[in-house]
Amino acid sequence: MTPVPAEAVKNTKGAAARNKKIQVPGFLASAVSAQVKKGHTRPDLGLIFSEVPAVTSGVFTRNLVKAAPVQIDLGRIVERKGRAVLVNSGNANACTGAAGLRDARKLSLKVSQTLSIPDSQVFLASTGVIGQRLPLPRMMKAVPALAHSLSPDGLPAVAQAIMTTDTFPKLVSEEISVGRKKVRIVGMAKGAGMLHPDMATMLCFVLTDLAVSPALLDRFLRKATDQSFNRITVDGDTSTNDLILVMANGLAGNPVLDQPRTNGARLFSSALDQVLFELARMCVRDGEGATKDITLQVQGARNEEEARILALTVAHSPLVKTALFGQDANWGRILAALGRSGVSFDPERVDIYFDRVQIVKNGISKGPKEEVRAGAVLKKRSLTIRIDLHQGSAETRIYTCDLSLDYVRINADYRT
């Protein structure tokens, strides 16, 4: 097993848990190098296998252009039943037409035959360059090796195999008690360019041994997604390959959760929220070239939708993002972004804070002293920009990062 740096494993129960094995009963995993990118020898093909059929729920890209694996998964998710996930980095298998779909189907069939499971219970995910065919022979050849090396300890290796421009693997592990049974939840993700995260692939897999009804799992996944990955992206704006899959194999032996208002359901929902939230935050922290980890909090809006539009307009403004990179407390750009958002508000009532330093009061500078103090806040790696509109009581938070020279370098050179 490839070693995983300790900082990549987050467990809300504290540091002691970091030494725990990242396992979920009934789930096996493995990763190998299939040289998806020719000549690259790092693991780029991963397999997750559930020893029993798992209730499976998914959230998929809303991009009109859907990669071949997403097209296949969308047909299969309606059954809410899964046994395996085959995932590769290095090639998105997107915009590859009918040939790309055939490639994906062949891979799925190979997994199904190798593991003796129904083809319809194999899910596929890909991330990487768009528009190129998969190196099918190399990948087909790798499937038996993957199956052969499946192990309860294999999940961290998969988290590494799905990395593209990520600088560290993203793994979160949780444990809760439901009906006196211990329930494990492990999530992994790969992040993406954070300027418009919608355009770069985000993959997330969550595995649990909870027993839960398909309807309830669906409901909880959607709620958790809305509070995590949807806070770091634009409504409806997603890449060709984005997906989140949750598999619950029931081996914990708890009474099947099927009512939302029970203690067990609340506990699981909250844990799933936490796992997705932690993974989403890790993706922001690992945003391409990011040097700043920004929480954008909009308060005092008339309603949550307006708060969200305002926060996203600021979060996506290249002028705001480059100023943050330059550690310049350029609040004028923030105010200008708010003003062009399309949301109506009174500019002369806006307050802006950098952490606890109020830099703008009633739409104008609080003074040179505060600008200096805000400049000091900007030297930090993580900070919160709080905007209070004083128009109502709605608020929202969006998580984002700055726009750095490295973002441009990474994305200008991505294919070379």
Added chain:
Amino acid sequence: MTPVPAEAVKNTKGAAARNKKIQVPGFLASAVSAQVKKGHTRPDLGLIFSEVPAVTSGVFTRNLVKAAPVQIDLGRIVERKGRAVLVNSGNANACTGAAGLRDARKLSLKVSQTLSIPDSQVFLASTGVIGQRLPLPRMMKAVPALAHSLSPDGLPAVAQAIMTTDTFPKLVSEEISVGRKKVRIVGMAKGAGMLHPDMATMLCFVLTDLAVSPALLDRFLRKATDQSFNRITVDGDTSTNDLILVMANGLAGNPVLDQPRTNGARLFSSALDQVLFELARMCVRDGEGATKDITLQVQGARNEEEARILALTVAHSPLVKTALFGQDANWGRILAALGRSGVSFDPERVDIYFDRVQIVKNGISKGPKEEVRAGAVLKKRSLTIRIDLHQGSAETRIYTCDLSLDYVRINADYRT
């Protein structure tokens, strides 16, 4: 007079015209250094003066947050009459509250008293840093010097004084005949960061000696703006300071144009279109850090609005823009941007061309040979990306540039 590089003066009548003086009968202009940015000695304050009242039309930012000069101009433009424009770079006088408005009013009054013209016929424009008060004493002191040095040859100096991150002044000169009278049109502009042009200030002034009715001038300005500056920006998304002012003083002596369907009106409208279009293109070419001058043409859309949304989504995608900077013919990112635009189309019918090289046919790569040829096109400074959706007959063009390392450098360091 500060010399203007030949390439900055565009005249569609040919190279010979470049040596013509940039003048419009009845208009005088001048520029001085008022040290709007303390210690900077380059000219940063300009004055344009019409010897007779000029029919004046304007287009202003739709940003909810409006700079003080824009707020003042909006009150005055309803009269459609102007005598002077005072414009400064180095400070936007935006987000400066009631104090900023008072500063602007004092400057206007000073111009009106110095030139003995009605205060209500003085227009103001500012560009630069948001949120800081103007250095009023220095600017007030500079007004008499400006008035004193007014000259028919002063327009190029104003074009230089309004520059901020622009690397060259933007001037266009045209001459037409209306009712057997020679009519001159001179336009000048300052450009802006082109990633989200809406967020950086664009100023444009057009001066002509045409005799025209206010209603007709308004109509032609709106049409010309829609075909030029609105093609390099997002609907309704503008900075706190953006404005276009057209002044027509009537000294050409042509019969007053007041009907749109006459030959003279058509001729003038077309010339105004051309002047604004050339200036807008210059702004793109001079986009902050731009290394590429991109024409994005979307064809075969169901209607023009959809074509526009698709083109703008591609034009604003940081992943597309960084790929263009990297000279990477990464058509997958273009297709992915189209797919998340919210417009419905069949991805499997999309064709994409880089100049004459077709790189995508029916949504997939045309082949490695074409990718190599498209890569060669990307080495050029100017190129056209043509997207054909095959869904209808509507089309549009948007002008944009790439996202370079220098864009980030410029905008991270802007205030330091």
